[in-house]
Amino acid sequence: MSDLHGKHYDTLIIGAGMSGLAAGIRLAHYGKNVLILERHTLPGGLNSYYMRGGRCHDTGLHALTNATPAGAKGTPLAKILRQLRLRHEALELAPQRHSAIHFAGKRIAFTNNNFAGFEARLADAYPRQADALRRLDTALRAYPDTALDAPPGSARAFLAEHLGDPELIDLLLLPLFYYGSARPNDMDLPQLAIMWKSLFHEGFARPREGVRQILRLLLEKYHAAGGTRKMGTGVRRLHTDAQRVTAAELDNGEILTATTVLSSAGLAETHRLCGAPADATATPGALSFCETITLLDQRPREDFHWQETILFYCDSDRLRYESPDALVDPRSGVICIPNNYAYAPPHSLDKGWLRVTALASHAHWKALSPDAYAAAKHEWHAKLNATARAHLPPVPDARFDAAIAARDMFTPLTIERYTGHINGAIYGAPLKRRDGRTHWENLFLCGTDQGFLGITGALLSGISMANLHILKTD
Ligand SMILES: Cc1cc2nc3c(=O)[nH]c(=O)nc-3n(C[C@H](O)[C@H](O)[C@H](O)COP(=O)(O)OP(=O)(O)OC[C@H]3O[C@@H](n4cnc5c(N)ncnc54)[C@H](O)[C@@H]3O)c2cc1C
Known part of the structure; x- marks a missing residue:
């Protein structure tokens, strides 16, 4: 029998993404007995990192939005730092x-x-x-x-x-x-x-070490305040009666109880955990992205004269932001060059980075066989890089190709696998629950489907939902 078997908590939090961690810190600071349950072994959810070829890749981070300088008052970043008791300097933010x-x-x-x-x-x-x-x-x-x-x-x-x-x-x-x-x-x-x-x-900024730095600071605060977490352990089911969640059943069969449950899994996903029938107000989203990551042995700004930190492009005369009827829609997207943040000397990134994001269809990627999936990733990596380079000062193909040190790409299936979001929907359901309430009086949403999006949004969401529903403060 596990040490957790049958244990009761003030609050269980589903997900160690940005919103779950922020909510956990608030609750732990106020002495709540809180446990974060995360299905994956790494924290961060949509904005995490992974090791490949001896290098650390950020999965999400293009930019920390709402970048205001230290000392700014009344801004979302200032609120996050105050509520989570973090120092601005600790983030070592490099502005775009x-x-x-x-x-x-x-x-x-x-x-x-x-x-x-x-x-x-x-x-x-x-x-x-x-x-x-x-x-x-x-x-x-x-x-x-x-x-x-x-x-x-x-x-x-x-x-x-x-x-x-x-x-x-x-x-x-x-x-x-x-x-x-x-x-x-x-x-x-x-x-x-x-x-x-x-x-x-x-505007935009990037912590010197990328998303790992944010996650490390959040985890340090959470643990220092007495919060606990269980990684690699998902919630398989939420047991409910007509009004309340009565218990959480984990992937390993353990049963835990809690006074309140905060879920960052998404609205439709949380309904599914409760075994609730499909609900028109909880329709999952369908918008998803592909992203290429290319590591280069050349410096984008100095060697290629690529100046922008982030470039939003659209090649059509009208913007179409919808799930494409094809694997990828390269007609619009985002080009991110993380080297082009102004890092405080002597810091800089050890390789050149090029990230290209475009709309992609979960259904089309899902329909591929494993071999076809690998081939499509290869093909689209090259196509999206070519699309991006058409918006940047020209670099001859041979020089660009020779500079490639490593490459990777993720698809809507990657997002689905690592976050549990149905359809790999990057920003979740189209209809948000701003107050975080669900059909069950002790189950609340935080994160993507509450409605504050992105890293800053998710952190604010976790803080707001913990304050509103559990701590009952502003
Ligand atoms: C490619 C990409 C680029 C991005 N770039 C940026 C950017 O540059 N700037 C920015 O601000 N935002 C960016 N975002 C968006 C940002 O990452 C998200 O909006 C934010 O991180 C969402 O946090 P969250 O806590 O709401 O949800 P999530 O990150 O989805 O966290 C939910 C967590 O819950 C866990 N979970 C789900 N179901 C269960 C279960 N049953 N049991 C246990 N655990 C469960 C998941 O594994 C996950 O870890 C990007 C996202 C992607 C994918």
Whole structure:
């Protein structure tokens, strides 16, 4: 019999991703007896890391969004640091140099904490929209985005009310969709306001060591506060009566009980754990991505003159953000060059990195045989790299190919395997539960399907749900 058999906890947390860890820290700080259960052996969920060929690869991290400097007050990052009792310096954040949106023949650059510069470049490119852009920014900054009862709505409709130019609307939506929309071709209005500020006003940074550094700090805090976790042990089933979760059954058959359960597994996934029938308000998402990772023996900025940290591109005249009817839709995507953060000397990355993200179809990848899957990964790795290079200063094929030190790629099936998200849906269900409540009075959601997305969003989600439902504080 395991030492955990039959044990009772104040709170069980399903998932050691960003939201589960943040919730765990809050609860442990307040003396709660809390256990995090994670099916995988590594923490981090969607934003984790793995070793391959003796090197550590981040699975997710392009950017920590909402990058504000140490000492900034009232920002999402400041709130996270205060609530989790972390020091800004401990993250060793390197700010982006600059990023850009490449669409409709325009290349609009933006960087951290300089919205005025971005606005001026947009106004140059779309002079008739200059006043409308100013009014849009005022409206979005005034929007109560993180209020759990923020009025829902369509981001596209809101933008169309303010801007008269469909091309400009698509251009603005391109980075916002890729960094945080679970809805095909649209985005929740509160999410638009959150993302607008987090990308265009605040910006991007990367911890010196990547996602491992964030995870290490979170785990240190959690354990120092007395939190416990069980890795490599999933929750197989949640036993319920009409009102409550009565017990959690683990993959190894152990049964645990808890006063409350917080689940970061997703809404449909959590319903499934409860054995609940399919529910129209808990439809899983379908938007998923492929991502290529290429390690280079050359320095992207110095040797190839690739300047941007992140480049959002779209090659069509209209942006289509939807699950493709093909393995991959390379017509739009994100190019990330982690070397192009401004690391404090003497630090730099030991290799050149190129990451390319594009929309992909879970169903199409799922239909492949193992051999065809491996071949498709090989083929799409090359195609996505070629697509990305067409948006960057040219490097001859032979020179680029000779510089490749290692490569990898993940698909919607990888996301599904490592996070449990149905369809490999990167941002979960299109319909969010902002208050985190479920049909069962002691079971709450945190993370992706509560609705705050990305690393910063997931951390805030864990904090907010622990505060609201368990600690009953703000
Ligand atoms: C390719 C990629 C790139 C990304 N890039 C960025 C980026 O640059 N910046 C950014 O801010 N965000 C990025 N994201 C998004 C970000 O990673 C997520 O929004 C965030 O990490 C979600 O955290 P979460 O805690 O909500 O959920 P998850 O990370 O999904 O964590 C859920 C955890 O629950 C576990 N779990 C599920 N079911 C069970 C069960 N039954 N029992 C036990 N454990 C279970 C899973 O294994 C997982 O570890 C990226 C994501 C991907 C995939």
